[in-house]
Amino acid sequence: MPEALLSTHGLNAHYGDFQALFGVDINIHAGEVIAIIGANGAGKTTLMRSITGLLANRPDMVTYRNTPIGALRADQVARTGIAMVPEGRQLFQSLSVEENLIIGGQIGRKGPWELEKVFRLFPILKERRAVPSTALSGGQQQMVAIGRALMSNPELILFDEISLGLAPIIIKSIYEVLPDIIGEGMSAVIVEQDIAKALSVAGRVYCMQEGRISLEGRSNELTREQISAAYFGV
Amino acid sequence: MEWINAIVQGVLLGGLYALFAAGLSLIFGVMRLVNIAHGDFIVLAAFLALSTTSALGVNPLLTLVIVVPVMAVIGYVLQRGVLNQTLGDDILPPLLVTFGLSVIIQNGLLEIYSADPQKMNAGAIETASLALPGNLNVGVLPLVMFGVSVAVIAGLQWVFYRSALGRAFRAVSDKQDIAQLMGLNKAHVFGLAMALSLAVVGIAGVFLGIRTSFDPSIGPGRLIFGFEAVIIGGLGNLWGTMIGGIILGVSQNIGAQINPGWQLLAGHIAFLIVLAVKPRGLFPRID
Ligand SMILES: Nc1ncnc2c1ncn2[C@@H]1O[C@H](COP(=O)(O)OP(=O)(O)OP(=O)(O)O)[C@@H](O)[C@H]1O
Ligand SMILES: [Mg+2]
Numbered sequence: 001m002p003e004a005l006l007s008t009h010g011l012n013a014h015y016g017d018f019q020a021l022f023g024v025d026i027n028i029h030a031g032e033v034i035a036i037i038g039a040n041g042a043g044k045t046t047l048m049r050s051i052t053g054l055l056a057n058r059p060d061m062v063t064y065r066n067t068p069i070g071a072l073r074a075d076q077v078a079r080t081g082i083a084m085v086p087e088g089r090q091l092f093q094s095l096s097v098e099e100n101l102i103i104g105g106q107i108g109r110k111g112p113w114e115l116e117k118v119f120r121l122f123p124i125l126k127e128r129r130a131v132p133s134t135a136l137s138g139g140q141q142q143m144v145a146i147g148r149a150l151m152s153n154p155e156l157i158l159f160d161e162i163s164l165g166l167a168p169i170i171i172k173s174i175y176e177v178l179p180d181i182i183g184e185g186m187s188a189v190i191v192e193q194d195i196a197k198a199l200s201v202a203g204r205v206y207c208m209q210e211g212r213i214s215l216e217g218r219s220n221e222l223t224r225e226q227i228s229a230a231y232f233g234v
Numbered sequence: 235m236e237w238i239n240a241i242v243q244g245v246l247l248g249g250l251y252a253l254f255a256a257g258l259s260l261i262f263g264v265m266r267l268v269n270i271a272h273g274d275f276i277v278l279a280a281f282l283a284l285s286t287t288s289a290l291g292v293n294p295l296l297t298l299v300i301v302v303p304v305m306a307v308i309g310y311v312l313q314r315g316v317l318n319q320t321l322g323d324d325i326l327p328p329l330l331v332t333f334g335l336s337v338i339i340q341n342g343l344l345e346i347y348s349a350d351p352q353k354m355n356a357g358a359i360e361t362a363s364l365a366l367p368g369n370l371n372v373g374v375l376p377l378v379m380f381g382v383s384v385a386v387i388a389g390l391q392w393v394f395y396r397s398a399l400g401r402a403f404r405a406v407s408d409k410q411d412i413a414q415l416m417g418l419n420k421a422h423v424f425g426l427a428m429a430l431s432l433a434v435v436g437i438a439g440v441f442l443g444i445r446t447s448f449d450p451s452i453g454p455g456r457l458i459f460g461f462e463a464v465i466i467g468g469l470g471n472l473w474g475t476m477i478g479g480i481i482l483g484v485s486q487n488i489g490a491q492i493n494p495g496w497q498l499l500a501g502h503i504a505f506l507i508v509l510a511v512k513p514r515g516l517f518p519r520i521d
Contacts, residue, residue: 054411074414083415090412094404103405106398107417152417 003066005030005187006051006082006156011061011070013046013211020046022211028156033188035202035219037195039231042208044191045087048160051189052084053077064156079107083154087161087191089145091133097144098129104148111153112184118147121177139170146174150181157182158189163197175201195227209233235369240491241484246376248463248483249383250445252476253438254456255463256390257431263394263470264403264427265321267328271335273457275432278339279305279439280448284352294354294444302436309432313425321424336453343450351447360444379441386434387476393430394472403427462505468515477516481508 004027013021021043028034038044049055051062053074062070069077083104091100101118119126122143128136133144142162149157159178163171178201182188192198199205199219207215207230215222215230258272269275279301286297312335320327362374394400405413406423414420442448442456463482467474482501489500508516 052415054414073419074411075417075419078415078417086412086415090409092405092408092412094408095401099401103401103413103416103418106402148416 004028005032006062006064008047008051008062009060011047011050011057013043013050013055013057015046020211021050024208024211024213026206026213026216028187028189030155030187031185032204033182033190033202035190035192035198035205036208037192037198037205037227037231038208038214039193041210043211044208045160046211047208048084048086048158048189048191051077051158052082078152079109081109081153081155082158083149083152083156084158085142085145085149085160085162087164089138089141091141091144091148093132093134095133096130097125097133097136100133100144101125101147101151105151105153107152109153113150113153115151118150121150121180122147138166139174142166142170142174146181154186156187156189158191160191161193162190163192163194171197195231207231237488237491238368239370240487242370242372243376244484244487245480246372246380246483247487248480249376249380249476250438250441250479251459251463251482252387252479253383253434253441254460255467255475255479256387256472257434257438258457258460259464259467259470259472259475260390260394260434261427261431262464264407265424266325266407267317267321268325268332269431270329270332270457271339271453272332272431272435272460273455274336274339274343274453275305275308275435276439276442276456277448277450277453278343279432279436280354280443281343281347281352281450282436283440283443284347284354287354294356294440295359298437298440301440302433305436305439306429306433309428309430309435310425312432313428314421317428318421318424340450340453347450349449349451351449352443353447354440354443356444375444379445382437382441383479384476386437387472390430390434391472399426459501462501465515466505466508468512468518470519471515471517474515474517474519 006028008024008026011021011024012019024047036044050057053072053076057070059068059071064080069080095103101115124140125143125147133141162174175197190198190202202219205217205219205222206213207227209230215226254276258269261267261269282301282304283294283297286300287294316331317328320331356375359375363371364374366372394403402418402423406418406420410420459482463478464475466481467478481504485504486497486501490497
Protein backbone atom coordinates (compact mmCIF):
# COMPACT_ATOMS: atom_id res chain seq x y z
CA MET A 1 0.00 0.00 0.00
CA PRO A 2 1.52 3.38 -0.95
CA GLU A 3 1.69 6.18 1.58
CA ALA A 4 -1.63 7.95 2.01
CA LEU A 5 -2.00 11.53 0.72
CA LEU A 6 -4.10 12.48 3.70
CA SER A 7 -4.79 10.55 6.90
CA THR A 8 -6.46 11.20 10.18
CA HIS A 9 -5.14 9.47 13.27
CA GLY A 10 -7.49 8.99 16.19
CA LEU A 11 -9.16 12.27 15.34
CA ASN A 12 -11.41 13.69 18.04
CA ALA A 13 -13.45 16.87 17.72
CA HIS A 14 -15.44 18.86 20.23
CA TYR A 15 -17.99 21.67 20.22
CA GLY A 16 -17.58 22.98 23.73
CA ASP A 17 -18.35 20.06 26.03
CA PHE A 18 -19.94 18.05 23.27
CA GLN A 19 -17.69 15.50 21.57
CA ALA A 20 -18.61 15.11 17.90
CA LEU A 21 -15.82 12.82 16.63
CA PHE A 22 -14.29 9.82 18.41
CA GLY A 23 -10.96 8.45 17.19
CA VAL A 24 -11.64 8.74 13.48
CA ASP A 25 -9.04 7.10 11.21
CA ILE A 26 -9.34 7.58 7.48
CA ASN A 27 -6.86 7.45 4.57
CA ILE A 28 -7.02 8.96 1.12
CA HIS A 29 -4.45 8.01 -1.48
CA ALA A 30 -3.29 10.15 -4.36
CA GLY A 31 -5.76 10.05 -7.23
CA GLU A 32 -8.37 8.26 -5.14
CA VAL A 33 -12.03 9.20 -4.75
CA ILE A 34 -13.62 8.17 -1.48
CA ALA A 35 -17.11 8.66 -0.15
CA ILE A 36 -18.17 9.41 3.40
CA ILE A 37 -21.75 8.52 4.12
CA GLY A 38 -23.81 8.72 7.26
CA ALA A 39 -27.10 9.92 8.68
CA ASN A 40 -27.85 13.46 9.88
CA GLY A 41 -25.54 14.46 12.69
CA ALA A 42 -23.14 11.55 12.18
CA GLY A 43 -20.20 13.95 12.11
CA LYS A 44 -19.40 14.17 8.39
CA THR A 45 -19.23 17.95 8.25
CA THR A 46 -17.28 18.02 11.49
CA LEU A 47 -14.73 15.70 9.91
CA MET A 48 -14.45 18.03 6.90
CA ARG A 49 -14.06 21.05 9.16
CA SER A 50 -11.31 19.28 11.10
CA ILE A 51 -9.40 18.39 7.93
CA THR A 52 -9.63 21.90 6.50
CA GLY A 53 -8.51 23.59 9.71
CA LEU A 54 -11.81 25.25 10.56
CA LEU A 55 -11.70 23.19 13.73
CA ALA A 56 -8.28 23.07 15.38
CA ASN A 57 -6.84 19.73 16.46
CA ARG A 58 -3.62 18.25 17.78
CA PRO A 59 -1.04 18.58 14.97
CA ASP A 60 -0.53 14.86 14.42
CA MET A 61 -4.24 14.03 14.23
CA VAL A 62 -4.30 15.05 10.56
CA THR A 63 -1.34 14.42 8.27
CA TYR A 64 -1.02 15.48 4.67
CA ARG A 65 1.91 14.24 2.58
CA ASN A 66 3.38 12.99 5.88
CA THR A 67 3.31 16.49 7.37
CA PRO A 68 1.19 17.15 10.46
CA ILE A 69 -1.44 19.77 9.56
CA GLY A 70 -3.96 19.23 12.35
CA ALA A 71 -3.13 22.48 14.10
CA LEU A 72 -2.82 24.71 11.04
CA ARG A 73 -5.30 27.51 10.41
CA ALA A 74 -7.72 27.03 7.53
CA ASP A 75 -5.89 29.53 5.30
CA GLN A 76 -2.64 27.64 5.82
CA VAL A 77 -4.29 24.31 5.04
CA ALA A 78 -5.76 25.84 1.87
CA ARG A 79 -2.26 26.73 0.72
CA THR A 80 -1.11 23.13 1.05
CA GLY A 81 -3.60 22.20 -1.67
CA ILE A 82 -6.80 21.16 0.09
CA ALA A 83 -10.03 22.83 -1.00
CA MET A 84 -13.61 22.37 0.13
CA VAL A 85 -17.02 22.84 -1.40
CA PRO A 86 -18.81 23.53 1.87
CA GLU A 87 -22.21 22.26 2.88
CA GLY A 88 -24.91 24.75 1.91
CA ARG A 89 -22.66 26.35 -0.76
CA GLN A 90 -21.75 29.35 1.38
CA LEU A 91 -21.07 31.85 -1.37
CA PHE A 92 -19.97 35.38 -0.51
CA GLN A 93 -23.16 37.39 -0.87
CA SER A 94 -21.41 40.73 -1.37
CA LEU A 95 -19.36 39.37 -4.24
CA SER A 96 -20.38 38.83 -7.83
CA VAL A 97 -20.23 35.39 -9.40
CA GLU A 98 -16.91 36.22 -11.00
CA GLU A 99 -15.47 37.66 -7.78
CA ASN A 100 -16.48 34.51 -5.90
CA LEU A 101 -14.47 32.50 -8.41
CA ILE A 102 -11.50 34.86 -8.40
CA ILE A 103 -11.26 34.81 -4.64
CA GLY A 104 -11.06 31.02 -4.80
CA GLY A 105 -7.98 31.35 -7.00
CA GLN A 106 -6.19 34.08 -5.17
CA ILE A 107 -3.86 31.86 -3.17
CA GLY A 108 -2.12 31.51 -6.52
CA ARG A 109 -1.44 27.79 -6.73
CA LYS A 110 -0.35 26.81 -10.23
CA GLY A 111 -2.43 24.38 -12.25
CA PRO A 112 -4.95 23.96 -15.03
CA TRP A 113 -7.88 25.70 -13.37
CA GLU A 114 -8.50 29.34 -14.12
CA LEU A 115 -11.56 31.48 -14.76
CA GLU A 116 -12.03 30.56 -18.41
CA LYS A 117 -11.77 26.86 -17.68
CA VAL A 118 -14.46 27.09 -15.00
CA PHE A 119 -16.61 28.99 -17.49
CA ARG A 120 -16.08 26.20 -20.04
CA LEU A 121 -17.17 23.66 -17.43
CA PHE A 122 -20.23 25.71 -16.43
CA PRO A 123 -21.06 28.02 -19.38
CA ILE A 124 -24.08 29.51 -17.62
CA LEU A 125 -21.73 31.11 -15.08
CA LYS A 126 -19.98 33.04 -17.81
CA GLU A 127 -23.29 34.55 -18.86
CA ARG A 128 -24.07 35.47 -15.27
CA ARG A 129 -20.56 36.42 -14.20
CA ALA A 130 -21.42 39.99 -13.18
CA VAL A 131 -24.55 39.33 -11.12
CA PRO A 132 -24.45 39.04 -7.32
CA SER A 133 -24.05 35.41 -6.27
CA THR A 134 -27.34 35.65 -4.40
CA ALA A 135 -29.21 36.15 -7.69
CA LEU A 136 -28.42 32.61 -8.88
CA SER A 137 -30.56 29.49 -8.60
CA GLY A 138 -29.48 26.81 -6.14
CA GLY A 139 -27.89 24.68 -8.84
CA GLN A 140 -25.99 27.62 -10.28
CA GLN A 141 -24.79 28.57 -6.81
CA GLN A 142 -23.49 25.04 -6.39
CA MET A 143 -21.59 25.43 -9.66
CA VAL A 144 -19.98 28.59 -8.30
CA ALA A 145 -19.07 26.81 -5.07
CA ILE A 146 -17.45 23.98 -7.04
CA GLY A 147 -15.71 26.41 -9.39
CA ARG A 148 -14.47 28.47 -6.46
CA ALA A 149 -12.84 25.39 -4.92
CA LEU A 150 -11.31 24.34 -8.24
CA MET A 151 -9.82 27.79 -8.82
CA SER A 152 -7.24 27.08 -6.10
CA ASN A 153 -5.97 24.10 -8.12
CA PRO A 154 -6.24 21.72 -5.19
CA GLU A 155 -4.71 18.27 -4.97
CA LEU A 156 -7.49 17.17 -2.68
CA ILE A 157 -11.01 18.49 -2.92
CA LEU A 158 -13.75 17.86 -0.36
CA PHE A 159 -17.39 17.97 -1.47
CA ASP A 160 -19.79 18.30 1.47
CA GLU A 161 -23.31 17.27 0.40
CA ILE A 162 -23.29 18.92 -3.00
CA SER A 163 -26.71 17.48 -3.77
CA LEU A 164 -28.37 18.97 -0.69
CA GLY A 165 -31.51 20.92 -1.58
CA LEU A 166 -31.11 20.59 -5.34
CA ALA A 167 -33.57 19.19 -7.88
CA PRO A 168 -32.76 15.63 -9.06
CA ILE A 169 -32.03 16.78 -12.59
CA ILE A 170 -29.51 19.33 -11.34
CA ILE A 171 -27.90 16.74 -9.08
CA LYS A 172 -27.59 14.46 -12.07
CA SER A 173 -25.88 17.09 -14.17
CA ILE A 174 -23.47 18.00 -11.40
CA TYR A 175 -22.55 14.36 -10.83
CA GLU A 176 -22.00 14.01 -14.57
CA VAL A 177 -19.20 16.57 -14.53
CA LEU A 178 -17.54 15.24 -11.39
CA PRO A 179 -15.50 12.52 -13.15
CA ASP A 180 -14.13 15.18 -15.54
CA ILE A 181 -13.05 17.34 -12.65
CA ILE A 182 -11.54 14.56 -10.63
CA GLY A 183 -9.97 13.01 -13.72
CA GLU A 184 -7.30 15.68 -13.65
CA GLY A 185 -5.32 13.72 -11.08
CA MET A 186 -7.07 15.24 -8.10
CA SER A 187 -8.10 13.22 -5.09
CA ALA A 188 -11.58 13.75 -3.76
CA VAL A 189 -13.75 13.12 -0.72
CA ILE A 190 -17.46 13.06 -1.40
CA VAL A 191 -19.75 13.46 1.58
CA GLU A 192 -23.29 12.36 0.84
CA GLN A 193 -26.45 11.16 2.49
CA ASP A 194 -27.53 9.65 -0.82
CA ILE A 195 -25.71 6.32 -0.68
CA ALA A 196 -26.26 5.30 -4.30
CA LYS A 197 -24.89 8.61 -5.59
CA ALA A 198 -21.83 8.29 -3.41
CA LEU A 199 -21.12 4.69 -4.38
CA SER A 200 -21.43 5.53 -8.07
CA VAL A 201 -18.40 7.81 -8.07
CA ALA A 202 -16.23 6.62 -5.21
CA GLY A 203 -13.87 3.66 -5.15
CA ARG A 204 -13.96 3.32 -1.41
CA VAL A 205 -16.50 4.24 1.24
CA TYR A 206 -16.41 5.13 4.90
CA CYS A 207 -19.66 5.06 6.79
CA MET A 208 -20.00 7.23 9.90
CA GLN A 209 -22.31 6.82 12.81
CA GLU A 210 -22.43 8.98 15.91
CA GLY A 211 -18.95 10.37 15.43
CA ARG A 212 -17.26 7.07 14.65
CA ILE A 213 -16.31 5.18 11.50
CA SER A 214 -18.73 2.26 11.53
CA LEU A 215 -17.75 0.66 8.23
CA GLU A 216 -15.05 0.90 5.61
CA GLY A 217 -14.70 -0.92 2.30
CA ARG A 218 -14.54 -0.89 -1.47
CA SER A 219 -17.75 0.35 -3.07
CA ASN A 220 -18.16 -2.76 -5.19
CA GLU A 221 -17.57 -5.19 -2.34
CA LEU A 222 -19.92 -3.90 0.35
CA THR A 223 -23.39 -5.37 0.56
CA ARG A 224 -26.58 -3.38 1.12
CA GLU A 225 -27.04 -5.11 4.46
CA GLN A 226 -23.58 -4.15 5.66
CA ILE A 227 -24.18 -0.55 4.65
CA SER A 228 -27.58 -0.16 6.22
CA ALA A 229 -26.31 -1.76 9.41
CA ALA A 230 -23.44 0.71 9.53
CA TYR A 231 -25.62 3.63 8.48
CA PHE A 232 -28.55 3.16 10.82
CA GLY A 233 -26.84 1.13 13.49
CA VAL A 234 -29.43 -1.65 13.35
CA MET B 235 -25.79 86.27 1.25
CA GLU B 236 -24.62 85.42 4.73
CA TRP B 237 -26.83 82.38 4.58
CA ILE B 238 -25.42 81.12 1.33
CA ASN B 239 -21.99 81.70 2.74
CA ALA B 240 -22.88 79.71 5.86
CA ILE B 241 -24.10 76.85 3.73
CA VAL B 242 -21.00 76.82 1.53
CA GLN B 243 -18.74 76.86 4.58
CA GLY B 244 -20.87 74.09 6.07
CA VAL B 245 -20.40 71.91 3.00
CA LEU B 246 -16.64 72.38 3.22
CA LEU B 247 -16.68 71.57 6.94
CA GLY B 248 -18.74 68.49 6.11
CA GLY B 249 -15.83 67.19 4.06
CA LEU B 250 -13.74 67.11 7.23
CA TYR B 251 -16.53 65.32 9.10
CA ALA B 252 -16.68 62.77 6.33
CA LEU B 253 -12.97 62.14 6.89
CA PHE B 254 -13.66 61.69 10.62
CA ALA B 255 -16.34 59.19 9.71
CA ALA B 256 -14.89 57.21 6.82
CA GLY B 257 -12.49 55.10 8.88
CA LEU B 258 -15.20 54.42 11.45
CA SER B 259 -17.54 53.27 8.70
CA LEU B 260 -14.88 51.10 7.06
CA ILE B 261 -14.02 49.02 10.10
CA PHE B 262 -17.63 48.67 11.12
CA GLY B 263 -18.34 47.36 7.64
CA VAL B 264 -15.49 44.87 7.64
CA MET B 265 -15.52 43.55 11.21
CA ARG B 266 -18.58 45.06 12.96
CA LEU B 267 -16.25 46.80 15.38
CA VAL B 268 -17.13 50.19 16.85
CA ASN B 269 -13.94 51.99 17.72
CA ILE B 270 -14.68 54.25 20.67
CA ALA B 271 -11.11 55.58 20.53
CA HIS B 272 -11.52 56.73 16.92
CA GLY B 273 -11.76 60.43 17.83
CA ASP B 274 -8.75 60.18 20.11
CA PHE B 275 -6.74 58.69 17.28
CA ILE B 276 -7.67 61.77 15.22
CA VAL B 277 -6.30 63.97 18.00
CA LEU B 278 -3.24 61.73 18.35
CA ALA B 279 -2.59 62.22 14.63
CA ALA B 280 -2.89 65.99 15.05
CA PHE B 281 -0.32 65.97 17.86
CA LEU B 282 1.93 63.73 15.80
CA ALA B 283 1.76 66.31 13.04
CA LEU B 284 2.48 69.07 15.55
CA SER B 285 5.61 67.33 16.80
CA THR B 286 6.71 66.61 13.25
CA THR B 287 6.37 70.24 12.14
CA SER B 288 8.26 71.53 15.14
CA ALA B 289 10.97 68.87 14.84
CA LEU B 290 11.51 69.24 11.10
CA GLY B 291 10.35 72.82 10.62
CA VAL B 292 8.16 71.86 7.67
CA ASN B 293 4.70 73.01 6.65
CA PRO B 294 2.09 70.98 8.56
CA LEU B 295 0.55 69.82 5.28
CA LEU B 296 3.83 68.05 4.50
CA THR B 297 3.62 66.05 7.73
CA LEU B 298 0.97 63.93 6.01
CA VAL B 299 3.87 62.03 4.46
CA ILE B 300 4.92 60.88 7.93
CA VAL B 301 1.69 60.91 9.93
CA VAL B 302 -0.37 58.80 7.52
CA PRO B 303 2.02 55.83 7.33
CA VAL B 304 2.75 56.00 11.07
CA MET B 305 -0.97 55.90 11.86
CA ALA B 306 -1.42 52.97 9.44
CA VAL B 307 1.29 51.00 11.22
CA ILE B 308 -0.25 51.80 14.60
CA GLY B 309 -3.58 50.55 13.22
CA TYR B 310 -2.15 47.27 11.98
CA VAL B 311 -0.22 46.55 15.16
CA LEU B 312 -3.15 47.51 17.38
CA GLN B 313 -5.50 45.24 15.47
CA ARG B 314 -3.18 42.22 15.43
CA GLY B 315 -1.90 42.76 18.96
CA VAL B 316 -5.06 43.72 20.79
CA LEU B 317 -8.34 44.15 18.95
CA ASN B 318 -8.43 40.80 17.12
CA GLN B 319 -8.45 39.08 20.50
CA THR B 320 -11.59 40.96 21.48
CA LEU B 321 -13.68 40.08 18.42
CA GLY B 322 -16.26 37.34 18.71
CA ASP B 323 -19.94 36.78 19.14
CA ASP B 324 -20.03 39.17 22.09
CA ILE B 325 -19.97 42.83 21.02
CA LEU B 326 -19.07 44.13 24.48
CA PRO B 327 -15.31 43.32 24.71
CA PRO B 328 -14.24 45.48 21.72
CA LEU B 329 -16.34 48.37 23.05
CA LEU B 330 -14.72 48.13 26.47
CA VAL B 331 -11.22 47.76 25.10
CA THR B 332 -11.50 50.69 22.69
CA PHE B 333 -13.06 52.76 25.47
CA GLY B 334 -9.99 51.93 27.56
CA LEU B 335 -7.75 52.93 24.67
CA SER B 336 -9.56 56.24 24.45
CA VAL B 337 -8.78 56.95 28.09
CA ILE B 338 -5.16 55.88 27.67
CA ILE B 339 -4.60 58.06 24.60
CA GLN B 340 -6.19 61.11 26.22
CA ASN B 341 -4.12 60.79 29.36
CA GLY B 342 -0.96 60.02 27.44
CA LEU B 343 -1.39 63.15 25.31
CA LEU B 344 -2.19 65.22 28.38
CA GLU B 345 1.00 64.00 30.03
CA ILE B 346 3.17 64.79 27.01
CA TYR B 347 1.57 67.92 25.57
CA SER B 348 -0.39 69.38 28.53
CA ALA B 349 -3.98 70.60 28.26
CA ASP B 350 -3.04 73.80 26.38
CA PRO B 351 -4.83 74.26 23.06
CA GLN B 352 -2.52 73.97 20.06
CA LYS B 353 -2.87 74.95 16.45
CA MET B 354 -0.69 74.41 13.41
CA ASN B 355 -0.04 77.14 10.89
CA ALA B 356 0.01 76.16 7.25
CA GLY B 357 1.34 79.54 6.08
CA ALA B 358 0.09 81.71 3.24
CA ILE B 359 -2.42 79.15 1.98
CA GLU B 360 -4.43 79.68 5.18
CA THR B 361 -5.38 83.23 4.24
CA ALA B 362 -5.68 82.75 0.49
CA SER B 363 -9.23 82.84 -0.80
CA LEU B 364 -11.16 82.59 -4.01
CA ALA B 365 -13.75 85.20 -4.90
CA LEU B 366 -16.75 83.41 -6.33
CA PRO B 367 -19.62 85.09 -8.18
CA GLY B 368 -22.20 86.64 -5.89
CA ASN B 369 -19.77 88.19 -3.42
CA LEU B 370 -18.84 84.78 -2.05
CA ASN B 371 -15.40 84.22 -0.61
CA VAL B 372 -14.14 80.71 -0.19
CA GLY B 373 -10.86 79.93 1.51
CA VAL B 374 -8.41 77.99 -0.64
CA LEU B 375 -7.39 75.71 2.22
CA PRO B 376 -10.91 74.53 3.13
CA LEU B 377 -11.51 74.00 -0.57
CA VAL B 378 -8.37 71.88 -0.92
CA MET B 379 -9.31 69.90 2.17
CA PHE B 380 -12.77 69.30 0.78
CA GLY B 381 -11.26 68.12 -2.49
CA VAL B 382 -9.01 65.73 -0.59
CA SER B 383 -11.99 64.39 1.38
CA VAL B 384 -13.91 63.66 -1.81
CA ALA B 385 -10.82 62.00 -3.27
CA VAL B 386 -10.34 59.90 -0.12
CA ILE B 387 -13.95 58.73 -0.18
CA ALA B 388 -13.70 57.94 -3.88
CA GLY B 389 -10.43 56.11 -3.23
CA LEU B 390 -11.93 54.05 -0.41
CA GLN B 391 -14.93 53.28 -2.57
CA TRP B 392 -12.59 52.04 -5.30
CA VAL B 393 -10.55 49.95 -2.89
CA PHE B 394 -13.67 48.42 -1.38
CA TYR B 395 -15.47 47.52 -4.60
CA ARG B 396 -12.75 47.21 -7.25
CA SER B 397 -9.51 45.98 -5.68
CA ALA B 398 -8.33 42.59 -4.47
CA LEU B 399 -7.99 44.05 -0.98
CA GLY B 400 -11.61 45.21 -1.03
CA ARG B 401 -12.72 41.81 -2.27
CA ALA B 402 -10.96 40.30 0.74
CA PHE B 403 -12.62 42.87 3.03
CA ARG B 404 -16.06 42.01 1.69
CA ALA B 405 -15.45 38.25 1.75
CA VAL B 406 -14.27 38.29 5.36
CA SER B 407 -17.16 40.55 6.29
CA ASP B 408 -19.62 38.11 4.66
CA LYS B 409 -18.31 34.79 5.99
CA GLN B 410 -15.18 34.67 8.10
CA ASP B 411 -14.78 30.89 8.08
CA ILE B 412 -15.27 30.46 4.38
CA ALA B 413 -12.94 33.39 3.63
CA GLN B 414 -10.33 31.59 5.70
CA LEU B 415 -10.83 28.51 3.48
CA MET B 416 -9.95 30.72 0.51
CA GLY B 417 -6.55 31.36 2.03
CA LEU B 418 -7.44 34.69 3.62
CA ASN B 419 -6.10 35.04 7.14
CA LYS B 420 -8.79 37.13 8.78
CA ALA B 421 -6.43 38.40 11.47
CA HIS B 422 -4.27 39.92 8.72
CA VAL B 423 -7.23 41.21 6.70
CA PHE B 424 -8.64 42.91 9.81
CA GLY B 425 -5.18 44.38 10.46
CA LEU B 426 -5.15 45.86 6.97
CA ALA B 427 -8.65 47.29 7.44
CA MET B 428 -7.61 49.02 10.66
CA ALA B 429 -4.42 50.26 9.00
CA LEU B 430 -6.50 51.83 6.24
CA SER B 431 -8.93 53.27 8.77
CA LEU B 432 -6.16 54.92 10.78
CA ALA B 433 -4.41 56.14 7.61
CA VAL B 434 -7.57 58.11 6.87
CA VAL B 435 -7.59 59.21 10.51
CA GLY B 436 -4.05 60.51 9.89
CA ILE B 437 -5.30 62.79 7.13
CA ALA B 438 -8.26 63.87 9.26
CA GLY B 439 -5.97 64.66 12.19
CA VAL B 440 -3.58 66.82 10.16
CA PHE B 441 -6.49 68.74 8.62
CA LEU B 442 -8.15 69.17 12.01
CA GLY B 443 -4.96 70.54 13.52
CA ILE B 444 -4.62 73.10 10.73
CA ARG B 445 -8.26 74.21 10.67
CA THR B 446 -8.90 74.58 14.38
CA SER B 447 -7.17 74.54 17.71
CA PHE B 448 -7.05 71.21 19.47
CA ASP B 449 -6.19 69.73 22.84
CA PRO B 450 -6.08 66.18 24.25
CA SER B 451 -9.71 66.25 25.38
CA ILE B 452 -11.51 66.88 22.07
CA GLY B 453 -11.37 63.31 20.70
CA PRO B 454 -14.78 62.11 21.92
CA GLY B 455 -16.42 65.16 20.32
CA ARG B 456 -14.87 64.25 16.94
CA LEU B 457 -16.04 60.67 17.45
CA ILE B 458 -19.60 61.93 17.87
CA PHE B 459 -19.40 63.95 14.63
CA GLY B 460 -18.05 60.89 12.86
CA PHE B 461 -20.80 58.68 14.28
CA GLU B 462 -23.50 61.14 13.32
CA ALA B 463 -22.17 61.43 9.76
CA VAL B 464 -22.10 57.62 9.41
CA ILE B 465 -25.58 57.15 10.81
CA ILE B 466 -27.12 60.01 8.82
CA GLY B 467 -25.64 58.62 5.61
CA GLY B 468 -26.62 55.02 6.38
CA LEU B 469 -24.34 52.20 7.52
CA GLY B 470 -21.97 50.73 4.99
CA ASN B 471 -22.32 53.43 2.35
CA LEU B 472 -19.24 55.63 1.94
CA TRP B 473 -20.86 58.23 -0.31
CA GLY B 474 -23.74 58.26 2.16
CA THR B 475 -21.18 59.03 4.86
CA MET B 476 -19.91 61.94 2.77
CA ILE B 477 -23.44 63.31 2.47
CA GLY B 478 -23.97 62.69 6.19
CA GLY B 479 -20.88 64.76 6.93
CA ILE B 480 -22.12 67.56 4.70
CA ILE B 481 -25.58 67.57 6.28
CA LEU B 482 -23.95 67.79 9.69
CA GLY B 483 -21.60 70.60 8.64
CA VAL B 484 -24.35 72.62 6.97
CA SER B 485 -26.72 72.24 9.93
CA GLN B 486 -24.03 73.35 12.35
CA ASN B 487 -23.23 76.41 10.30
CA ILE B 488 -26.88 77.34 9.85
CA GLY B 489 -27.35 76.94 13.61
CA ALA B 490 -24.33 79.15 14.27
CA GLN B 491 -25.75 81.73 11.86
CA ILE B 492 -28.93 81.94 13.90
CA ASN B 493 -27.12 82.04 17.20
CA PRO B 494 -23.41 81.26 17.70
CA GLY B 495 -24.24 79.11 20.72
CA TRP B 496 -26.44 76.82 18.64
CA GLN B 497 -23.79 75.41 16.36
CA LEU B 498 -23.38 71.97 17.93
CA LEU B 499 -26.99 71.74 18.99
CA ALA B 500 -28.19 72.31 15.41
CA GLY B 501 -25.98 69.44 14.21
CA HIS B 502 -27.37 67.07 16.83
CA ILE B 503 -30.93 68.13 16.01
CA ALA B 504 -30.38 67.42 12.31
CA PHE B 505 -29.04 64.00 13.31
CA LEU B 506 -32.08 63.27 15.47
CA ILE B 507 -34.48 64.38 12.75
CA VAL B 508 -32.87 62.03 10.22
CA LEU B 509 -32.92 59.24 12.78
CA ALA B 510 -36.61 59.83 13.51
CA VAL B 511 -37.60 59.91 9.85
CA LYS B 512 -35.25 57.21 8.57
CA PRO B 513 -33.94 55.15 11.49
CA ARG B 514 -31.44 53.32 9.27
CA GLY B 515 -30.04 56.50 7.77
CA LEU B 516 -30.60 58.01 4.36
CA PHE B 517 -28.81 55.45 2.18
CA PRO B 518 -28.19 52.26 4.20
CA ARG B 519 -26.26 49.37 2.64
CA ILE B 520 -25.77 47.10 5.66
CA ASP B 521 -28.81 45.46 7.28
N1 LIG C 1 -21.48 24.44 15.86
C1 LIG C 1 -21.89 23.36 16.57
N2 LIG C 1 -22.05 23.45 17.90
C2 LIG C 1 -22.45 22.39 18.63
N3 LIG C 1 -22.71 21.18 18.11
C3 LIG C 1 -22.57 21.02 16.79
C4 LIG C 1 -22.16 22.11 15.95
N4 LIG C 1 -22.10 21.66 14.67
C5 LIG C 1 -22.48 20.36 14.73
N5 LIG C 1 -22.75 19.96 15.99
C6 LIG C 1 -23.16 18.62 16.41
O1 LIG C 1 -22.14 17.73 16.04
C7 LIG C 1 -22.70 16.52 15.55
C8 LIG C 1 -22.16 16.26 14.17
O2 LIG C 1 -22.62 17.26 13.30
P1 LIG C 1 -22.19 17.34 11.77
O3 LIG C 1 -22.70 18.61 11.23
O4 LIG C 1 -20.76 17.06 11.65
O5 LIG C 1 -23.02 16.15 11.16
P2 LIG C 1 -23.23 15.74 9.65
O6 LIG C 1 -22.91 14.31 9.55
O7 LIG C 1 -22.52 16.67 8.76
O8 LIG C 1 -24.79 15.92 9.51
P3 LIG C 1 -25.66 16.41 8.24
O9 LIG C 1 -25.84 15.23 7.38
O10 LIG C 1 -26.94 16.85 8.86
O11 LIG C 1 -24.92 17.51 7.58
C9 LIG C 1 -24.20 16.70 15.59
O12 LIG C 1 -24.69 16.08 16.74
C10 LIG C 1 -24.40 18.17 15.67
O13 LIG C 1 -25.56 18.47 16.41
MG1 LIG D 1 -23.06 17.96 7.31
